[in-house]
Amino acid sequence: MTRSPATPLPPPKARRRLRETAALTQTQLADRVGVTPATVRAWESGRTTPRGRKREAYAKLLKTLAEEETVRAPEPEPEPQTEAKLEPEAKPQLQPEPEAKPQPQPEPQHQSQPQPVAAPEPVALTPAQAFDALYAFSAPALVRQTFLLTGRREQARESVERAFQAAWEHWPEVARDRDPVGWVRATAYEYALSPWQRLRPRHRHPEPPPADPGDRTLLNTLLRLPPRHRRTLVLYDGVGLDLPETAAETEASTPATANRLLRAREAVAGRLPALADPQVLHRRLAELASNERLRAAEPPTVRRGGERRARLRTRAAIAFTVALIGTTALTVRTAPTHYEPPVSPGQAVRGVPQRVAPGALSDEELELRQKLRDQVQDGPERLSPRLE
Structure with missing residues (x-):
């Protein structure tokens, strides 16, 4: 039996743009599709993909919004001043640049008859090879970016490493994602900024600060920012994402993301006036991340660690299920089948005369008994009136 192809969907950015153009909130769109607002945020950020009937309903709604947008055909509005202010002219990236592909050299052609050049066949990678390639390409940069957050x-x-282990567990979904690096980055940031990290014993022992005084001051300034503002600043001025991409990854609206970015820049410029220029701030963030010697584990080690953790979780779930079944069976076996009221403890009662055994009757008792026997049992005689 062949499976029918899934309904095509626009990219996550286009989904968010269509919703905002139609003046719909995530809650309103979620009510029309029949899901929760959190699910809509995950669809628009690209972290998850709808399936089944939800995918068909979502695709149909997006198609309707696109048709309505085409009918309205609004004139292009001028770019808002806030976003224009936030968008720098050129942004260097903290992410690694892909290696330059060698240009194919033209083959010499025969003078009399040209020979067609066969196109090289694409090499199919196994899931493990594709994962290792993604890890080797993006893991070093992601470690430096996460260091700026923590x-x-x-x-x-x-x-x-935990983010890549989660990606390996959901590899079919991550491999089909339009931005696998963004999927891993969002997972790593959420794990790094989780509040329970403060409860770990390792958090109580501070690590040595950077050797350079300027780097130490910049890092302390970043750590004083609220986690949401810090994450927005690192994504926009550090990684180099644009404002809609930053808003989608932080699961916030575009105006809210712009407000967080402005506040974070103001806080950094308040302590370090030399970093008021976004270009200078980006360069300093890249220098701070590059000056630290941060190393990532090898891809096979990460994959084996993820598989080992998955096996441990599976075994723990099986053990818990077996223990629950055993406890339930023991309870059913030993539970009473009927109600037995408890027996109250004995208590001494005082003031009651003791029982006396019957003995011989006295003369008075014998005379009284005989008198009772001799009397008529029909009752007393009736009195009749007489004349005097």
């Missing part, structure tokens, strides 16, 4: 080297490395 200020801890070991925590940054562990967050990226």
